[in-house]
Amino acid sequence: MGTPLGDFIRAKRDSTQPESLGLPDHGRRRSPGLRRSDLAVRAGISVEYLTRLEQGRDRNPSVAVVNALADALSLDPSERNHLRYLAKITGGECSAHSQPAPPRHDVRPSVRETLRLLEPGIAMVTNRLGDVLDRTSGYELVMDGSGLLDAAAPNLTRYVFTHPRARTFFADWGDVADEQAFDLWLGPSVEISEWFTAELAPVAGPDFTQRLNRHVVPQRGVLRLNHPSGCELRLLRETLELSADGQQLVVFLPADDRTAEVVDRLRVPPQGVLRAIS
Structure with missing residues (x-):
């Protein structure tokens, strides 16, 4: 049975082209990406040991x-952090001897009060599981x-x-799906x-399970919505980590003047609609 660490190493190896690392192209391969032997040599470990890691x-x-593998795969800072995190949880260092606390709701x-001060801005409080706990x-x-x-x-x-x-609502649905699947790995406990x-998984199907096991580290660029x-x-998204709570305060800012104008219009009730005043 595989492990999150092994799955991530294998996924990165499969998605890395030898030419990008200055390695010769050995011709057709049975599987895509970097050969296991090439990665082992670059990391200074044996092929047998790399195989054991990938297979769990x-x-x-x-x-x-772990650092040698990160160097060998030319991981960026976010990917390096994720590799270290997966090594930690795969090794059973995450509260293996205590019952994990459920995520705070x-x-x-x-x-x-911070959310109130952000009104009428666009903001929410969520956790790594995607629960929308509060919003403006x-x-x-x-x-x-x-x-x-x-x-x-x-739940997002x-x-x-x-x-x-x-x-339809998320113009870049695939990117958003990758983000949500990835964030589950960063939850309060495995x-x-x-x-x-x-x-x-039973209702989300293979789109979810495949993304969860690919460990794609999301870029979190501009969020495009088909309103x-x-x-x-x-x-644009600015995220404040509430580490003690296992939650995040996410503030959404218009990325251009057109979006700012549309958001301003949304705040104005249509003519003829009565608005209650307290």
Whole structure:
């Protein structure tokens, strides 16, 4: 049985072309990407040991080996951090002897006050599982008509992979799907992520499970939404990590003047509609 660490190494090896590392092209290969022998030589380890790592038969590589593999695969900083994280959880160092705490669903009062101060901006509080725990009225306006907030307990990951409107609402659905799948690995514990996977996988299908096991480190570029109003919104995202809570405060900012104008229009109620004033 494989491990997250082995899956990631194999996925990166398969997606790395020898020419990109200055290695000769040996002609047709049975599998795409970098040969196992080439990676082993670059990392200074044996092919047998690399095979054991990829197949999950060795779960405790040293820090030196992990760093050597990162160098050999020319990983960028985000990918290096993910490789180290996977080495840690694969080695069983993540609270293996204690029952993991479930992810928090309550939002601290000071965080709620921060959201209030961000009004009428576009912001939400979420966790690595994708639960939308709190949001501003601006976020509700932008997501209105998408179907995300129709659920009693909105979950962005479940929405992306199972809701019929998601693939249309997110102009770059594949990128967003990669982000949501990747974030499950960064949840409060592997056990919680596995529990959530067991709940989601039966209804999300192979699109979800394949992305989860590919370990694609997302770039998190401009978020493009096909808003039900007929306009495309382009939003930048700034994320504040609430590490103690296992949550994130995400603020969405218009990426261009056109998006800013559309968001301003969304905030103005249509003529003829009465608005309650307290």
